[in-house]
Amino acid sequence: MSFNSLGLSQALLKAISKKGYTTPSPIQQKAIPPVLEGKDVLASAQTGTGKTAGFTLPLLHILSENPKEKYRPIRALILTPTRELAAQVYANVKEYSEFLNLRSAVIFGGVNQKPQVARIRQGIDILVATPGRLLDLESQGLLSLKRIEIFVLDEADRMLDMGFLRDIERIIKMVPDRRQNLMFSATFSKDIKKLAHGILHHPVQVEATPENTTVEAINQKVYRVAKGLKTGLIIKLISDGNWKQVLVFTRTKHGANRLCKKMISANISAAAIHGNKSQSARTKALTGFKKGSIRVLVATDIAARGLDIPLLPHVINFELPNISEDYVHRIGRTGRAGAKGEALSLVSADETTYLKGIEKLIDMKLPVEIIEGFEPDPNASTEPEKRQQGRGGNRSRRNSGSGNSRTSRHKNNNSRRRSKGNNDRRSGNKRH
Known part of the structure; x- marks a missing residue:
């Protein structure tokens, strides 16, 4: 046709x-x-x-x-x-x-x-x-x-x-x-x-496709690693592979900032994009990433569906999302328009539950690799961190990318009715 x-x-x-x-x-x-x-x-x-x-x-x-x-x-x-x-x-x-x-x-x-x-x-x-x-x-x-x-x-x-x-x-x-x-x-x-x-x-x-399936053109892989060794591993993968354009997902805004600083310290040009960044900073980071002046874009899930980057070769989950569907949206940034892509996930022991949920959702067992010097901790707990558990934790994690919470949005709506004069300022700080 x-x-x-x-x-x-x-x-x-x-x-x-x-x-x-x-x-x-x-x-x-x-x-x-x-x-x-x-x-x-x-x-x-x-x-x-x-x-x-x-x-x-x-x-x-x-x-x-x-x-x-x-x-x-x-x-x-x-x-x-x-x-x-x-x-x-x-x-x-x-x-x-x-x-x-x-x-x-x-x-x-x-x-x-x-x-x-x-x-x-x-x-x-x-x-x-x-x-x-x-x-x-x-x-x-x-x-x-x-x-x-x-x-x-x-x-x-x-x-x-x-x-x-x-x-x-x-x-x-x-x-x-x-x-x-x-x-x-x-x-x-x-x-x-x-x-x-x-x-x-x-x-x-x-x-067009079965619900929650992942693009066939994407090569998916899991690296099992100790939580404290993730930063060293991701820097090694990017440096050894000489990757020029990598989109990295973290679970929180602060995590994105910390990882970005570590990348820059390792002489890898990087920028962070999340809800706490101004729109001009977000636009500048995305433009630099698309043009190649920035090798690594570190993002929260705010970017999972809003980025259109032609022929993006690599997506890395520095942390797995605690909402399984978000995995599909994250890795969907690569393998677009028929192009090949690679999606890697760095998985520590406390993310085991998230990994099982993702594999169940996509009906696929992801291949696992362990790199010498970055082995997982055999004594680490496989239980998710407490701050990530429950509905409250999910909501907090989701809104870390948007700069909002449902409570603050409700309060903002009430404030808007009382004072229209501050609408633009409130929108700039709180709303998408």
Whole structure:
């Protein structure tokens, strides 16, 4: 099948061709036709399979086929959980709409709102947004969602993981009842299906790959190692392999900072990216990593779905995630678009439970290797650390990447109602 057979406009086909694409991915083949037909769609596809184009291409086609008045109200809203993902989706929208008379904008917290507001006031057709900044600007009367025709919820499961359910519910009340709804995600839990039931109307459900599978092009391996020797091992692997581009995941923001400093001390250029970093620092780190001036990007799970790095060869789990599904999203940063990739995990004794959970989820026994001089501690406990156990520990770990907690978000919402004047400052510090 070619893109020509999907029913997309010539302007879109020209943009697709310019990017060098000829054959749609499985999720694009399955999702684009029903979206073009105006149906609600519930789509599941693992990360790195082209699902962003699966909704942006037909969305652009529909809007361009039905032009509106000279003043452009916002007609399509794409909601994403993180700033990085919002920027990535916006870049795709801009590229695919190059030959169309459509305008778009992206808004997220952590940066000055004035340029974003100025762009919106010029009139736009498509808005890509994170929940926090969107609600901030709407509460200030700086944008309206009353003319939305197409509503897209991207990475819906991550939205719930990060505690955005109340925000989503508030946003749904701001858009018209009659609209087309598209929900895309890497996985679909019971909570996601419950959310979909309340948003989508008789949706077409499409799935490109079995839920929670890992990309076949990724070579996965586990290194068993004593906890205190992890830093030395990761430096050895990167140095001996002369790896030039490595994405490393830690469980906490402080852990990311510490590892980054150790890398730099070992003459390996590195930068950290997580929720405590300013947006400018995050952008600078990601740009340097993509250009090759930074060899190692150390990240928390905030980056697991928001980074689009072509041909990324290596992903290393310095610490395993205590939520098994996050493993799939982390390693999905490599092995994209048919390219080969390598995903390595440094596993200490206290992460044994996490490893078993991951192997059960992906239905695969991961090969194990031990490097001389970095052997695991035979006397170490295999019990997870207490601070990582239980629902509270999971929530704390998740929010270490976002800079939020559900409690602080609830408090922020209440504060927002009392004082609209501080919205931009609060969004910059607390919200995605």
